[in-house]
Amino acid sequence: MSFIPGQPVTAVVQRIEIHKLRDGDNLILGFSIGGGIDQDPSQNPFSEDKTDKGIYVTRVSKGGPAEVAGLRMGDKIMQVNGWDMTMVTHDQARKKLTKKGEDVVRLLVTRKSLENAVRQSMMH
Amino acid sequence: MDTESTYSGYSFYSGRSRGSHRHGERSRDRHKSRSKESSRSEKSVTINAPPAEPLLGDQSVREEEVQDDNWGETTTAVTGTSEHSLSQEDIVRISKDLDDSVGLDCKRYLNVALSVILGLVVLLTPLAFLILPHLLWPDRLKACGTACEGLFISVAFKLLILLLAVWALFFRPPRAGLPRIFVFRALLATLVLLFVLSYWLFYGVRILDSQDGDYQGIVQYAVSLVDALLFIHYLAIVLLELRQLQPFFSLCVTRSTDGATQHYNLGQLSIQRAAVVILENYYKDFPVHNPAMLTASKSRAAKHLAGLKVYNVDGPGGNNAAAGIAQSQSRAMIAAAARRRDSSHNELYYEEAEHERRVRKRRARLVVAVEEAFTHIRRMQEEEQKKAPGDVMDPREAAQAIFPSMARALQKYLRTTRQQHLHSMESIQQHLAFCITNNMTPKAFLESYLTTGPTLQYGKDRWLARQWTLISEASVTSGLKDGTVFLLKCIDFSLVVTTKKIPYIQLAEEFIDPKSHKFVLRLQSETSV
Numbered sequence: 001m002s003f004i005p006g007q008p009v010t011a012v013v014q015r016i017e018i019h020k021l022r023d024g025d026n027l028i029l030g031f032s033i034g035g036g037i038d039q040d041p042s043q044n045p046f047s048e049d050k051t052d053k054g055i056y057v058t059r060v061s062k063g064g065p066a067e068v069a070g071l072r073m074g075d076k077i078m079q080v081n082g083w084d085m086t087m088v089t090h091d092q093a094r095k096k097l098t099k100k101g102e103d104v105v106r107l108l109v110t111r112k113s114l115e116n117a118v119r120q121s122m123m124h
Numbered sequence: 125m126d127t128e129s130t131y132s133g134y135s136f137y138s139g140r141s142r143g144s145h146r147h148g149e150r151s152r153d154r155h156k157s158r159s160k161e162s163s164r165s166e167k168s169v170t171i172n173a174p175p176a177e178p179l180l181g182d183q184s185v186r187e188e189e190v191q192d193d194n195w196g197e198t199t200t201a202v203t204g205t206s207e208h209s210l211s212q213e214d215i216v217r218i219s220k221d222l223d224d225s226v227g228l229d230c231k232r233y234l235n236v237a238l239s240v241i242l243g244l245v246v247l248l249t250p251l252a253f254l255i256l257p258h259l260l261w262p263d264r265l266k267a268c269g270t271a272c273e274g275l276f277i278s279v280a281f282k283l284l285i286l287l288l289a290v291w292a293l294f295f296r297p298p299r300a301g302l303p304r305i306f307v308f309r310a311l312l313a314t315l316v317l318l319f320v321l322s323y324w325l326f327y328g329v330r331i332l333d334s335q336d337g338d339y340q341g342i343v344q345y346a347v348s349l350v351d352a353l354l355f356i357h358y359l360a361i362v363l364l365e366l367r368q369l370q371p372f373f374s375l376c377v378t379r380s381t382d383g384a385t386q387h388y389n390l391g392q393l394s395i396q397r398a399a400v401v402i403l404e405n406y407y408k409d410f411p412v413h414n415p416a417m418l419t420a421s422k423s424r425a426a427k428h429l430a431g432l433k434v435y436n437v438d439g440p441g442g443n444n445a446a447a448g449i450a451q452s453q454s455r456a457m458i459a460a461a462a463r464r465r466d467s468s469h470n471e472l473y474y475e476e477a478e479h480e481r482r483v484r485k486r487r488a489r490l491v492v493a494v495e496e497a498f499t500h501i502r503r504m505q506e507e508e509q510k511k512a513p514g515d516v517m518d519p520r521e522a523a524q525a526i527f528p529s530m531a532r533a534l535q536k537y538l539r540t541t542r543q544q545h546l547h548s549m550e551s552i553q554q555h556l557a558f559c560i561t562n563n564m565t566p567k568a569f570l571e572s573y574l575t576t577g578p579t580l581q582y583g584k585d586r587w588l589a590r591q592w593t594l595i596s597e598a599s600v601t602s603g604l605k606d607g608t609v610f611l612l613k614c615i616d617f618s619l620v621v622t623t624k625k626i627p628y629i630q631l632a633e634e635f636i637d638p639k640s641h642k643f644v645l646r647l648q649s650e651t652s653v
Contacts (some may be wrong), residue, residue: 032652043648058650090649097653 009086011110012118013078018069018105029097029105030064031057031071036090046074048112054078055085055093057109071109079108232298242313243290246353249320250279253327253346261335268340275343282350289357293364300400303594304601307394308363316356323349368393373604374624377402381418381617384410389626396600399612402621403592411576412586413617416542420475424468479540486537487574493533494566497526501560523557538573546582547573591615 020027035044037053046056057075060067077085080096088096097105254276257265331342368391375398378385386409390398501522509516517525534552538544559569572581579586594600595618596610606625611618 029653032650034648034650038647040646040648043646059652061652090647090651094651094653 011078012114013108013110014114016069016071016107016109018065018107020103021065029066030061031066032059033093034058036093037087038089072111075109075111077107077109081105232301239294242316246316246320247283247287250283250346250350253349254343257339257342264335264337265339266337272340272343275347279347279350282354286350286353286357293360302396304396307601312360312363319352319356367391372626374626375402376622378620379410379617380620381413386410392603394601394603395596395598395608395610396594398604399594403612406619407580408578410578412546412579412582414542414576415616427468483540486540490533490537491570493530494570497530498566500526519557519561522560523553527553527556534573551583588614
């Protein structure tokens with residue numbers, strides 16, 4: 001999850017498919033996001049690099065669709081349904097996640113443990 | 125003023141304790157009845173106390189006797205003193221009286237006389253220029269009309285203005301007596317004298333000798349003299365008054381005995397004028413010099429030295445050997461003192477803490493006593509004054525009535541803070557009457573006793589305004605320069621003055637567009653999806 005300005009971002013990602021839960025008129029996913037290019041990155045407790053303005057998962061509600069699908073707190077969301085999440089504002093990210101017509105969102109998320117796991121498996 | 129050589133064979137410190145002890149003894153022997161009376165005043169009310177006696181005159185001496193047990197060891201000469209020995213305060217008082225009576229003022233009178241003569245010469249010269257032709261050759265003078273009259277009026281008014289200006293600038297009571305002449309004034313006086321003399325010379329040669337008939341020319345000559353005198357007066361104002369107004373130097377004044385420091389900003393002055401300004405500010409800014417506060421550190425210093433004694437075991441050697449021995453002795457003493465486990469810092473800490481506690485306790489008692497005393501009297505209203513004329517007191521009697529109830533607490537407080545010699549009973553009663561007259565609260569009355577004020581607040585005998593000596597390596601009429609150091613010595617202490625130039629300030633400018641003040645919020649919002 002290193003960010004070198006000018007270079008493409010490389011990360012080990014996990015595909016997570018969340019099926020939205022219908023709750024009355026709303027479709028909920030069961031997690032909260034924080035971050036965005038219009039936010040203050042230094043207050044993000046989950047990021048390694050405090051200048052990282054990406055979208056992070058700040059809370060996962062227990063038993064919700066996100067937890068079932070394998071999303072964990074502290075994950076950085078890289079893509080939502082093909083839309084990039086590394087350089088968006090907070091509101092744009094929310095909109096991409098809560099489109100009314102879609103029942104399923106496919107996320108690409110990354111976390112530190114993924115990279116460690118890949119490195120370990122490469123060493124054996 | 126040199127007490128050591130002239131009056132006694134004993135050192136300064138022992139002289140003080142000895143002298144005051146003797147003084148007390150003398151007064152005690154002679155005024156036994158009075159001492160009994162003042163000791164009685166501690167317990168009961170005695171309104172007719174003798175005036176101007178120090179509040180604790182005899183009691184303090186007795187207390188000193190009790191506390192200062194080893195005064196016998198600290199005096200260096202026990203013999204040779206008689207009943208007529210004088211204490212330090214007596215010597216100061218005598219020399220002050222001498223100074224007041226003898227005319228060191230002859231220098232001042234000379235100055236005044238010279239300046240008056242010069243002023244008269246200057247003022248009468250234009251008039252003389254105008255009048256002499258009329259007296260000496262009235263027949264040959266051409267009559268001049270309105271132009272001359274206009275010039276007469278202008279001469280009159282300019283002379284009046286000059287007179288007022290000279291009176292305002294030069295005929296003020298002198299504030300100080302300087303050791304050397306005031307250079308600028310002397311220069312200006314010389315300039316004026318030369319100027320007037322040259323005018324007289326020209327007048328004598330060109331007008332008196334030739335008996336010129338053109339009166340208008342003569343009047344214009346006189347007018348030009350008055351104009352030039354006014355310009356010289358302008359020069360005098362600039363040199364004497366305006367030049368030193370702009371601050372140029374910052375002077376740091378430190379008192380040698382207790383380190384009280386103040387800073388003053390002065391302009392370009394000569395050293396003696398700067399010394400006068402500093403002394404005028406000294407009387408209002410520095411807390412009064414209290415030698416009783418210094419005894420503690422002196423006793424500590426004595427103890428440091430008295431702990432070790434060095435003996436010369438090897439016997440007397442040659443000259444070089446003696447010097448070498450003395451050096452090694454002092455080095456040995458310093459080394460031994462450093463190695464010795466000195467607990468004097470501990471003593472100092474506890475002593476100061478104890479003293480602080482005692483002062484606070486006495487202060488609390490004093491404040492309560494004074495507040496209670498003030499509740500006993502009340503200002504009488506106008507209507508009451510007409511109704512009940514009996515048992516009415518004026519401020520002085522009212523002060524005397526309530527003073528005894530607070531006297532003891534005040535005595536004890538002053539003794540604890542070692543201020544008792546600064547206030548006499550008479551001065552305290554006067555101050556109390558003053559406070560009552562002006563409707564002051566007890567706190568206002570106590571303020572002058574709880575804090576040590578500037579020297580001007582206390583009686584004239586504390587001022588010692590005629591005892592200052594200026595000690596300087598540079599000439600005292602030379603101007604102040606960066607790094608000038610000079611001393612102002614009074615009898616018991618001296619003021620050390622160092623000069624620093626005020627730095628040249630370079631200001632840069634930065635322009636901020638008022639529209640450039642913009643702000644954003646630092647957000648970290650969390651949205652649930």
